[in-house]
Amino acid sequence: MxxxxxxxxxxxxxxxxxxxxxxxxxxxxxxxxxxxxxxxxxxxxxxxxxxxxxxxxxxxxxxxxxxxxxxxxxxxxxxxxxxxxxxxxxxxxxxxxxxxxxxxxxxxxxxxxxxxxxxxxxxxxxxxxxxxxxxxxxxxxxxxxxxxxxxxxxxxxxxxxxxxxxxxxxxxxxxxxxxxxxxxxxxxxxxxxxxxxxxxxxxxxxxxxxxxxxxxxxxxxxxxxxxxxxxxxxxxxxxxxxxxxxxxxxLMGGKREQRWVARARGRGIGVDVFSPAEFRTLFINRKIKPLDNLKVRQAIASAINVDQIVRYAGADVAEKGCSVVPNGYLGGDCSAGIYTYDVARSKKLLAEAGFPDGITLHSVVSSVSAQLPIMEIVQAQLAQAGIKLEMEVVDHATYQSKSRHDQSALVFYGAARFPDSNSWLTEFYDSAASIGAPGAMSNFAHCSVADKEIRAARVEPDAEKQLALWKQAQREIHDDVCAVPLFGLKQVWAQxxxxxxxxxxxxxxxxxxxxxxxxxxxxxxx
CATH class of the missing domain: 3.40.190.10 (Periplasmic binding protein-like II)
Structure with missing residues (x-):
């Protein structure tokens, strides 16, 4: 033309x-x-x-x-x-x-x-x-x-x-x-x-x-x-x-890494860090025993120090999650609170679940730099509570395939979606979206505890009632420990x-x- x-x-x-x-x-x-x-x-x-x-x-x-x-x-x-x-x-x-x-x-x-x-x-x-x-x-x-x-x-x-x-x-x-x-x-x-x-x-x-x-x-x-x-x-x-x-x-797309942002700014380059963040979550796959036990899932959540992970990712580019719905999404609610890092409590919960000597889990992990270092930190943290995480490090395509065939006990996943609670809860926490289901999307945890609220909110004509349903869904997912929200990795551009x-x-x-x-x-x- x-x-x-x-x-x-x-x-x-x-x-x-x-x-x-x-x-x-x-x-x-x-x-x-x-x-x-x-x-x-x-x-x-x-x-x-x-x-x-x-x-x-x-x-x-x-x-x-x-x-x-x-x-x-x-x-x-x-x-x-x-x-x-x-x-x-x-x-x-x-x-x-x-x-x-x-x-x-x-x-x-x-x-x-x-x-x-x-x-x-x-x-x-x-x-x-x-x-x-x-x-x-x-x-x-x-x-x-x-x-x-x-x-x-x-x-x-x-x-x-x-x-x-x-x-x-x-x-x-x-x-x-x-x-x-x-x-x-x-x-x-x-x-x-x-x-x-x-x-x-x-x-x-x-x-x-x-x-x-x-x-x-x-x-x-x-x-x-x-x-x-x-x-x-x-x-x-x-x-x-x-x-x-x-x-x-x-204008250029920058690297979503703290070191790159600091170096670029040190050279006088204008750097913008903005939303939507790609939200990182650690899903706990209850289809793999003993993760069907609530106390075991609680023990995993208590053993993970999210603050340490965020410090590694970088204060400018990473924002700690406060709910299973990403920060800033319409309907996101942090009232359930975050999981408290407590190694002693983690060990106690494992013992109460019948595993006083700890447990061993197998997880498939992508070799990409955005995932492997984070999972290595998680591996070290879990070890302190007696949870041995055996990591099978593979290329990213293989990681995606194996994760979607229930071959990973803990699935580290990052995504950005349309910024409202409906899109996120539907894809990651409605049981209809569970891996292996006819309508499978990305419910790696096989979470089902909030199906009623998620589905009711989807067709609720009253905006305030919809928000209340989303809030209740997040509380139930939090209490059932379907996943551990980690952090959002923001977009980075320079100009x-x-x-x-x-x-x-x-x-x-x-x-x-x-x-x-x-x-x-x-x-x-x-």
Missing amino acids: KFSVFAVRKTAAAAFLVLSGLCASVSAEVKTLPVLIVSSGAADVTTLDPDRATNYGDMGVVSEIFNGLVRFAPGSSDVRDLQPDLAQRWESSADKKVWTFYLRKGVQFHAGYGELKAADVVYSMKRAADPTRSSFAADFALLEKVEAIDDYTVRVTLKYPDAAFPERMSNYHGGYIVSQAATEKLGKRFGQSPVGTGPFAFDQIVTQQYVKLVANDAYFRGAPKLGGIIYRMILSDSARELAVTTNEID GVHVDLGYQLKGAMNLQPPITELTTVTRSTP
């Missing part, structure tokens, strides 16, 4: 040529607009189809091209900060089963595909719910009917109440709105030639080298202050770090001093600082 397809400023095109090294010289008469250069550390882009983009390197690019009906406020990953996006407002029936969205008028798709209409939204929702076309179909299985009332009104009828349905239509995963005409015309090529409504439009992709986006001057919030964005594929951490210090790139994101960065759902129409770069071009 050519720049002219998007009616992009000629100055932006000139900036791309200069900054990407694609042209030896550009006419001095052309004044360039700034172009932001980003490197996440990804090796390549897999797909830019928003219903298929699950990889780290894909999600950030997609978030600049597309919009949802609602959006997270720039710089926030808190669902309480949701704002109108393509929908200017919405309303629901009293039972929260029927939702009506009223669209903005005049919003234009990129590449001349015309005005966004209700038909595009209907098509997008049905596409997101189709497992043959979407990786997020499970999140939209509750759709009963989606219909266009007129060109700017969409009515959604759900199979069961969902007090938080607008969250599903946010600018994250399957919530993005696509052009029906563009998607049907491009077919399988849509993932390499995406068409959205966002502040930046797709221009070009070169495998394992770069992706170019150009400013969408017709963006409904106003023309961007940037001429565009270049995503460069730079795998080496040290190469990206050097490129930031020399102003060759403006040049000449970058102004246009907002305060506290969180970013797509694991990259959002680049908006207000983002600016003040450095001069080479």
